[in-house]
Amino acid sequence: MFSSLRKQIKQAAVIIRFAWVRQLNFRFSIAAYRVGEILEILVLIAMWTSIYASSGGGMAIKGFTLPEMITYVLIGNLCMMLTRNYLPSLVSRDITEGKLSMALVRPISYMKYVFLNEFGRVAITTIMAVVSQIIIISFFLDKIVINGDPAYLLVVIVMLLLAFITELIMGFIIGTLAFWTDEIEGPLTAIDRIKRFFAGGYFPLSLLPIGVATFASYLPFAYSFFVPAQLYLKKMTIQEGLMGLVVQVGWITILSLVLKIVWSRGLKKYEASGS
Amino acid sequence: MNVIHVKNLTKRFEFYRKKEGLWNTIKALFYRQKLYAEAVSDISFDIKEGEIVGFLGPNGAGKTTTLKMLSGILYSTSGEISVLGFTPQERKTEFKKQFGIVMGQKSQLNRSTTPMDNFLLFKEFGEVPDEQFNLIFNELVDLLGVRGFLDVQVKKLSLGQHMKCELIAALLHNPKVLFLDEPTIGLDVIAQKNIRDFIKKYNKLRKTTIMLTSHYMDDIKELCNRVIVINQGKVMYDGSFAKLVATYATDKVIKVSMNEVVKKAILDTYGKVEDYQEYSALIRVPRADVKNVAVRLMSSDLPLEDVLIEEMPIDDVIRVMFEDTKKSPQE
Numbered sequence: 001m002f003s004s005l006r007k008q009i010k011q012a013a014v015i016i017r018f019a020w021v022r023q024l025n026f027r028f029s030i031a032a033y034r035v036g037e038i039l040e041i042l043v044l045i046a047m048w049t050s051i052y053a054s055s056g057g058g059m060a061i062k063g064f065t066l067p068e069m070i071t072y073v074l075i076g077n078l079c080m081m082l083t084r085n086y087l088p089s090l091v092s093r094d095i096t097e098g099k100l101s102m103a104l105v106r107p108i109s110y111m112k113y114v115f116l117n118e119f120g121r122v123a124i125t126t127i128m129a130v131v132s133q134i135i136i137i138s139f140f141l142d143k144i145v146i147n148g149d150p151a152y153l154l155v156v157i158v159m160l161l162l163a164f165i166t167e168l169i170m171g172f173i174i175g176t177l178a179f180w181t182d183e184i185e186g187p188l189t190a191i192d193r194i195k196r197f198f199a200g201g202y203f204p205l206s207l208l209p210i211g212v213a214t215f216a217s218y219l220p221f222a223y224s225f226f227v228p229a230q231l232y233l234k235k236m237t238i239q240e241g242l243m244g245l246v247v248q249v250g251w252i253t254i255l256s257l258v259l260k261i262v263w264s265r266g267l268k269k270y271e272a273s274g275s
Numbered sequence: 276m277n278v279i280h281v282k283n284l285t286k287r288f289e290f291y292r293k294k295e296g297l298w299n300t301i302k303a304l305f306y307r308q309k310l311y312a313e314a315v316s317d318i319s320f321d322i323k324e325g326e327i328v329g330f331l332g333p334n335g336a337g338k339t340t341t342l343k344m345l346s347g348i349l350y351s352t353s354g355e356i357s358v359l360g361f362t363p364q365e366r367k368t369e370f371k372k373q374f375g376i377v378m379g380q381k382s383q384l385n386r387s388t389t390p391m392d393n394f395l396l397f398k399e400f401g402e403v404p405d406e407q408f409n410l411i412f413n414e415l416v417d418l419l420g421v422r423g424f425l426d427v428q429v430k431k432l433s434l435g436q437h438m439k440c441e442l443i444a445a446l447l448h449n450p451k452v453l454f455l456d457e458p459t460i461g462l463d464v465i466a467q468k469n470i471r472d473f474i475k476k477y478n479k480l481r482k483t484t485i486m487l488t489s490h491y492m493d494d495i496k497e498l499c500n501r502v503i504v505i506n507q508g509k510v511m512y513d514g515s516f517a518k519l520v521a522t523y524a525t526d527k528v529i530k531v532s533m534n535e536v537v538k539k540a541i542l543d544t545y546g547k548v549e550d551y552q553e554y555s556a557l558i559r560v561p562r563a564d565v566k567n568v569a570v571r572l573m574s575s576d577l578p579l580e581d582v583l584i585e586e587m588p589i590d591d592v593i594r595v596m597f598e599d600t601k602k603s604p605q606e
Binding site: 007015018025098101105107108113 | 343346347348349350364366368371372374376378381382383385387388392395396398399400401402428448
């Protein structure tokens with residue numbers, strides 16, 4: 001049993017290392033993405049700063065002071081970077097380009113390979129993103145809220161771990177759309193925008209009517225941005241945070257089942273027509 | 276012992292027909308006529324351990340579809356398939372560890388990394404122990420002569436070098452069965468020969484059962500004692516390559532090169548002139564007459580530089596066969 005486990009770990013390590021080797025070939029692309037993301041974050045901060053200034057400064061918008069809003073943008077984006085993946089485009093490309101055919105005859109399950117590979121790939125971009133994000137945060141240190149409460153931080157960390165898993169499963173499911181349509185770009189972009197909205201990526205969900213915000217808290221998206229940022233800001237209690245973890249576990253169970261069904265149906269269709 | 280067993284295998288694809296034009300496109304959003312096409316239709320054959328079998332047929336004959344069903348990529352619509360005692364479409368890991376596949380049109384290597392990085396990954400896929408890997412890997416690298424570019428990005432390799440690496444990736448786990456779909460497609464004559472020589476040596480060395488599809492007569496001639504010819508999804512011929520040539524390669528081709536321009540009309544007196552150029556021509560001659568015609572050519576006062584006698588191209592052989600069976604259906 002131990003030797004089998006050791007084999008599994010070794011296999012995982014090689015796949016992750018391969019993802020790193022491959023990823024490091026795209027240094028320019030990674031750097032370019034970072035520049036874009038940093039700019040986006042700076043624009044958001046500038047926007048909120050001027051909104052607060054025009055509303056008389058020092059005021060709070062729906063309970064958010066300016067430092068809190070800046071913290072929300074910085075911490076929320078950091079959470080998103082830690083939990084995101086590129087599975088929708090990866091899986092859909094493998095399907096439409098027919099690469100899946102060759103992957104299916106490998107002695108390793110496609111799903112296992114893709115998850116491990118994505119874990120490796122995300123690790124590299126995440127390290128880069130986190131480093132640059134920490135640099136930006138350090139510039140705003142005097143303007144943001146610092147929370148060192150270990151109980152809150154622990155809940156946030158567990159939440160992000162579960163959010164990472166949720167996002168992986170969701171990413172895979174979205175990618176399998178390619179089994180049914182070749183025109184995947186449109187749906188992918190639309191889904192991305194909707195996800196970002198319900199995650200609170202454009203603005204805090206608490207600025208919305210309470211009904212919408214409550215609805216969003218039962219969806220899986222908010223747990224990779226809005227909820228952990230709120231917890232960090234202590235705008236949510238530990239109890240609310242723990243409740244969130246329960247919601248997440250529920251979603252992981254549901255989405256795993258959905259993935260199983262969608263994958264086996266899609267594969268049947270693929271095996272019937274091939275490409 | 277039969278390694279591959281195929282009985283009454285059929286594969287039916289669904290497809291849709293849509294008329295041209297905007298209005299018909301809009302109509303097709305709501306209703307499309309669903310049609311079925313049989314890519315493979317009731318084929319049967321058995322392949323023994325260690326055999327190299329050539330799978331021939333024109334484009335769209337069903338060769339690749341059959342290979343895909345044999346490797347478990349595609350489901351069959353009906354019929355039996357067994358490879359090494361496994362049902363391919365169940366895709367058991369144990370089965371996948373025992374066969375390899377190379378598709379000339381579909382790479383399994385990652386292009387942005389080096390061949391070596393790819394091989395180490397494939398080693399892990401197949402859970403190949405280190406010792407076995409070192410042995411097989413070194414053997415393959417030496418046979419194919421690829422040591423010089425193991426550390427060059429795959430996308431920088433030539434087509435021939437790339438194909439050699441594809442072969443290594445497919446063979447690292449020492450498969451008992453190897454499916455090769457057009458392994459020499461697009462390669463130049465020398466690269467084709469290298470790949471061919473390798474397949475021959477490898478089969479001798481490891482007794483691997485090999486099934487390959489190809490368009491090139493030379494591939495089949497050098498590698499396969501047995502060929503299966505399919506057209507429109509049906510097996511047209513299953514037997515020795517020599518017999519196929521004797522029965523259906525009714526003509527031979529005499530390739531003449533000249534150092535002065537000779538009129539086509541003059542060459543026409545020797546046989547059916549194909550591909551006439553000013554200084555060279557291909558003359559098609561019935562097999563029985565080829566010796567006489569060659570002698571006549573050599574003893575003529577034509578300004579000949581070179582005379583070569585070759586088999587007719589594989590596509591022509593198959594065409595003769597199809598025309599023949601159309602005239603007198605076998606069943």
